[in-house]
Amino acid sequence: MPSRFRGMPERMTHRQFHDAHGVEDWRALANGVCARFRTGSFAKGVELVDVIGELAEAANHHPDVDLRFSSVTVRMMTHDVDGLSERDVELARQISVAARALGAPADSATEQDV
Secondary structure, eight states: OOOOOOOOOBBOOOHHHHHTTTTTOEEEEETTEEEEEEEEHHHHHHHHHOOOOOHHHHHHHOOOOESSSEEEEEEEEETTTTBBOOHHHHHHHHHHHHHHHHTTOOOGGGGGOO
8 A cells, every 4th residue: 555645745843743643652752753562561562563564564654663572662753854744643643543452551751862
């Protein structure tokens, strides 16, 4: 399925990202946005990563995903604009909905850049 975004996306500020509806699980950091989801088990983490992969392919927008024993951390940015765009908002929303459906709550208060 092709992405619904055509041409060069417009860059947005961190404030614009945080003001968007449905991205409460996500934190804007220096190099994009990030969310951590508590899966409670490796198997549930793999399940979430599989869903994220399907969503990313459908959107043609591919985040970095870090699978740990009891959590999955997702980081993304729009490389075309070297920052954030509506593409990040849309995929962040979809990932949050999928994580909730799998019973993997967000725990993004601990995310930071190093």
